[in-house]
Amino acid sequence: MAWNKDHKENSKKRILDSAAKLFAHNGFKTISIDEVMQHAGLTRGAFYSHFKSKSDLYAEAILYGSQKSRQQLSNVFEVDKIVNAYLSEAHVEGEERHCPLAFLVSDINQQNQTIRDTYTTTFNSLVDKMQLSGLNREQALKQCVLMVGGVAISRALNDKSLVTELLASCKELDG
Amino acid sequence: MAWNKDHKENSKKRILDSAAKLFAHNGFKTISIDEVMQHAGLTRGAFYSHFKSKSDLYAEAILYGSQKSRQQLSNVFEVDKIVNAYLSEAHVEGEERHCPLAFLVSDINQQNQTIRDTYTTTFNSLVDKMQLSGLNREQALKQCVLMVGGVAISRALNDKSLVTELLASCKELDG
DNA sequence: GTCTATAAATAGATAGAC
DNA sequence: GTCTATCTATTTATAGAC
Numbered sequence: 001m002a003w004n005k006d007h008k009e010n011s012k013k014r015i016l017d018s019a020a021k022l023f024a025h026n027g028f029k030t031i032s033i034d035e036v037m038q039h040a041g042l043t044r045g046a047f048y049s050h051f052k053s054k055s056d057l058y059a060e061a062i063l064y065g066s067q068k069s070r071q072q073l074s075n076v077f078e079v080d081k082i083v084n085a086y087l088s089e090a091h092v093e094g095e096e097r098h099c100p101l102a103f104l105v106s107d108i109n110q111q112n113q114t115i116r117d118t119y120t121t122t123f124n125s126l127v128d129k130m131q132l133s134g135l136n137r138e139q140a141l142k143q144c145v146l147m148v149g150g151v152a153i154s155r156a157l158n159d160k161s162l163v164t165e166l167l168a169s170c171k172e173l174d175g
Numbered sequence: 176m177a178w179n180k181d182h183k184e185n186s187k188k189r190i191l192d193s194a195a196k197l198f199a200h201n202g203f204k205t206i207s208i209d210e211v212m213q214h215a216g217l218t219r220g221a222f223y224s225h226f227k228s229k230s231d232l233y234a235e236a237i238l239y240g241s242q243k244s245r246q247q248l249s250n251v252f253e254v255d256k257i258v259n260a261y262l263s264e265a266h267v268e269g270e271e272r273h274c275p276l277a278f279l280v281s282d283i284n285q286q287n288q289t290i291r292d293t294y295t296t297t298f299n300s301l302v303d304k305m306q307l308s309g310l311n312r313e314q315a316l317k318q319c320v321l322m323v324g325g326v327a328i329s330r331a332l333n334d335k336s337l338v339t340e341l342l343a344s345c346k347e348l349d350g
Numbered sequence: 351g352t353c354t355a356t357a358a359a360t361a362g363a364t365a366g367a368c
Numbered sequence: 369g370t371c372t373a374t375c376t377a378t379t380t381a382t383a384g385a386c
Contacts, residue, residue, distance in 0.1 A: 003281045003284065006374065008192075011369075011370090021278050022232060023282075026201065026283045027204065028282055028285070028286065028306060029202065029204030029205050029285075030204050031364065032361055032362085033361075033363090034222065034360095034361075034362095039216070041201065042369095042370070042371095043370070043371060043372080044361095044362090044363090044371090044372095045365095045371055045372070045373090046369065046370045046371070047362095047363090048364080049369055049370075050369090053235050053362080053363085054361095054362065054363095055286070055287065055290075058290060059289050059290050059293060061178055062290060062293050062294065062297070063293055066297040066300075068292075069302075070300065073304070073322075077307070077308055078308060079305065079308045079310060079318075080346075081308055082209075082304070082305070082344060083273040083318065083322065083345075083346050083348075085321055085346050086322045086326065086378095087321075087325050087326065087342045087346055088342070089339070089342065090339070091326050092326055092329040092330055092338060092342070094330070097263075099323075099326070099351090100294075100297065101298060101323045102322070102323045102324075102325075102326035102327045102330075103326075103327070103330070104282045104294070105281055105282060105283065105323070105349070106280050106282070106327055106330055106331060107198075107202045107203055107279045107281065107282070107329045108279050108280065108330075108331035109331050109357070110203070110204075111203065111230070111233065112230060113333070114234050115230075115233060115234050115237060116331065116332075116333040117333055118234060118237050118238055118241075119237065119275075119276070119279070119333070120331075120332050120333040120334050121232065122237070122241040122275065122276055123276055123328070123331075123332065124237075124337070125241075125245065126245075126276065128255065129245075129248070129257070130217055130257070131251055131330060132252070133254045133257060134254055135254060137340075137344075138276070138343075138344045138347065140342045141340065141344040142342050142345060142347070143254075143258065145320070145321055145324045145325050145328060145341065145344075145345055146262075146317065146320055146324070147258065147261045147262055147277070147319065148274075148276045148277045148323015148324060148325065148328055149252070149281070149320045149321070149323060149327065149328065150262050150277075151243070151261065151262065151266050151274070151277035151278075152277045152278070152280045152281055152318050152324065152327065153268055153298070153320060153323055153324065154277070155267055155269070155277075155281055155284045156281060156283035156284050156291065156294050156295075156298075157291070157295050157298065158291040158294070158295040159287070159295050160293070161262070162299070163267060164264070165312075165316065166316050166320065167208040167262045167264065167267070168313075169312075169313045169316040169317045169320075170258075170262050170316075170317060170320055171255075171258050171259060171262055171367080172313065172317070173254075174349065186351075186352090191373070206382070207378080207380085208363055208379075208381090209378095209379075209380095212366070217351095217352075217353095218353060218354080219353090219354095219379095219380090219381090220351095220352065220354070220355090220383095221351065221352045222354055222380095222381090223381070223382080224352075225351090227379095228380085228381085229379095249356070271379060322386090
């Protein structure tokens with residue numbers, strides 16, 4: 001009795017684990033249902049016993065991933081510890097930690113070396129421009145992240161007044 | 176003589192214009208060659224006279240888009256004017272301005288309402304956590320953009336020492 | 351250089367056996 | 369619930385006419 005239920009729950013959890021990681025790293029379009037199921041150790045056909053569509057899986061995977069990501073910070077309450085945990089090279093690599101907030105905003109990292117080079121060069125140009133305008137190196141880097149990240153995140157948000165507030169905050173470098 | 180050359184150059188420019196905008200808004204995988212060509216007023220078959228593959232187009236489109244985006248700021252040298260121009264609602268909408276740096280980092284904005292809701296809620300949770308940890312509203316918003324944007328941008332960058340420097344800068348809220 | 355037609359591969363979704 | 373087989377649609381890329 002319980003075995004069948006546990007078995008199904010276990011399969012669904014494995015699918016969600018795989019999907020959360022694969023989507024976070026590679027995006028919705030890049031990852032196929034087949035890839036998710038293979039990563040979870042199952043086959044295509046079994047998918048539709050758990051989810052009604054790929055979009056359905058995506059929605060559940062984000063929720064699942066963000067809850068899991070939040071749990072990793074649930075016992076941390078100090079600002080600098082949160083910030084340090086989040087802004088770590090390990091998080092950039094994304095093996096054990098892969099917050100959907102930061103990962104579900106990437107297209108470049110899926111591309112080849114040439115394209116990544118172009119992106120890096122372009123980003124450096126913006127940093128240079130900010131330094132030439134009077135900011136020191138650290139200020140320039142931070143302001144570029146506030147600009148690029150601010151616009152990218154705003155585009156993903158659903159709340160217009162939050163976007164307005166967010167953009168305003170990103171304009172103030174001090175404080 | 177010159178007509179043929181101009182004609183080809185003109186077509187290629189139209190393709191690049193279309194591609195820069197469509198890729199920036201929707202990502203590499205979402206946009207098909209057919210969509211780019213239709214947007215440029217041409218058909219599929221004509222594509223391969225200008226580019227050898229979709230990836231080739233993508234690389235050129237980023238370069239083209241970033242140069243164009245930089246030109247829009249070429250006469251502006253004051254920090255606050257640059258920041259204001261960049262962090263505008265118009266840039267978030269992305270009609271006339273669409274910096275590849277900020278747009279080529281998006282997956283969520285292509286998804287449906289439910290998924291955007293989930294993303295917004297998740298982002299708000301992170302902001303709340305930062306406020307509960309002692310930051311005021313503006314500081315919390317800014318720090319969240321530095322975290323989420325910092326990790327997302329780092330993943331796109333090709334330069335390891337730049338990533339280290341970038342992450343360190345994003346940890347310092349003041350300055 | 352641009353067009354139409356088509357080849358070849360990939361992916362979302364369904365059907366039916368176990 | 370999970371599997372294999374299959375349908376259908378989309379998409380990258382090529383071939384050949386104009």
